[in-house]
Amino acid sequence: xxxxxxSDRPIYTQLIEQIELMIFSGVYPLGSKLPSVRDMAQEAAxxxxxxxxxxxxxxxxxxxITHRTSGRSITEDARMVExxxxxxxxxxxxxxxxxxxLMGFEQKEILTIIDNMVKEMKK
Amino acid sequence: xxxxxxSDRPIYTQLIEQIELMIFSGVYPLGSKLPSVRDMAQEAAxxxxxxxxxxxxxxxxxxxITHRTSGRSITEDARMVExxxxxxxxxxxxxxxxxxxLMGFEQKEILTIIDNMVKEMKK
DNA sequence: ATTATTGTATTAACAGCTTAATACAATAAT
DNA sequence: ATTATTGTATTAAGCTGTTAATACAATAAT
Numbered sequence: 001x002x003x004x005x006x007s008d009r010p011i012y013t014q015l016i017e018q019i020e021l022m023i024f025s026g027v028y029p030l031g032s033k034l035p036s037v038r039d040m041a042q043e044a045a046x047x048x049x050x051x052x053x054x055x056x057x058x059x060x061x062x063x064x065i066t067h068r069t070s071g072r073s074i075t076e077d078a079r080m081v082e083x084x085x086x087x088x089x090x091x092x093x094x095x096x097x098x099x100x101x102l103m104g105f106e107q108k109e110i111l112t113i114i115d116n117m118v119k120e121m122k123k
Numbered sequence: 124x125x126x127x128x129x130s131d132r133p134i135y136t137q138l139i140e141q142i143e144l145m146i147f148s149g150v151y152p153l154g155s156k157l158p159s160v161r162d163m164a165q166e167a168a169x170x171x172x173x174x175x176x177x178x179x180x181x182x183x184x185x186x187x188i189t190h191r192t193s194g195r196s197i198t199e200d201a202r203m204v205e206x207x208x209x210x211x212x213x214x215x216x217x218x219x220x221x222x223x224x225l226m227g228f229e230q231k232e233i234l235t236i237i238d239n240m241v242k243e244m245k246k
Numbered sequence: 247a248t249t250a251t252t253g254t255a256t257t258a259a260c261a262g263c264t265t266a267a268t269a270c271a272a273t274a275a276t
Numbered sequence: 277a278t279t280a281t282t283g284t285a286t287t288a289a290g291c292t293g294t295t296a297a298t299a300c301a302a303t304a305a306t
Contacts, residue, residue: 013131025227047294068252070252089226092222114220161283170265194283195283250305251303253301265288
């Protein structure tokens with residue numbers, strides 16, 4: 001998964017989101033060790049300070065543990081990860097539904113549209 | 124519809140999005156006159172320059188027409204509005220589905236979740 | 247013990263967004 | 277004709293995000 005960074009939003013927030021996704025989807029398994037700030041920064045082609053900022057936030061959220069001089073690792077608390085994942089999913093869904101309704105789509109319409117798109121993707 | 128402006132993204136982009144929604148949903152009907160930049164800025168509690176920036180972009184996209192000294196109005200080209208609306212909707216849906224899949228949800232799961240949420244909303 | 251690697255902190259510079267205060271140009275309203 | 281309203285442009289200031297270059301502190305590796 002290449003790092004996809006656009007310029008329309010702060011980079012560090014995008015880093016946070018993408019690292020979250022990698023945790024949720026198991027790219028970084030529970031308890032696994034993360035690369036160093038410098039390595040992750042280089043891989044994402046951003047400044048170490050920017051990556052640092054993202055990692056600090058993820059630590060505040062409890063998804064990442066910092067071991068002062070031996071790097072960082074993903075938390076081993078599966079419940080915490082699951083909760084964060086569920087919360088994000090619900091936000092995604094409600095934001096999406098709200099916006100579609102603001103655009104004037106009926107709930108029934110929305111379901112139909114998604115249904116069709118999912119069928120398309122299965123092909 | 125109160126203006127909802129967060130500080131995590133440029134305000135002018137949020138203004139663009141919200142005005143688009145108002146056009147798509149008919150709050151501003153086709154051909155109708157928009158308030159002046161100054162009035163809209165005051166209503167949204169932003170600087171006139173910021174509102175101006177958003178309106179200029181909407182004009183570039185063809186959704187708004189500028190009448191040099193007598194204000195702006197929504198385009199009367201229903202086809203153009205419909206196309207912009209469809210394009211936005213498709214972006215919303217594909218972004219949403221992509222993110223849910225990155226989080227590790229199966230397509231079937233996603234449909235079920237949305238189905239349930241829509242049923243919830245109907246109550 | 248020494249070295250390398252880790253996270254962390256600091257300072258400076260630059261760019262973009264936002265606000266503020268004006269000013270100008272065109273024209274609708276009077 | 278005059279006035280008011282419209283969009284537009286300019287300049288300055290402040291803030292945040294980003295990069296860059298360094299330095300420090302703690303400790304794992306040797």
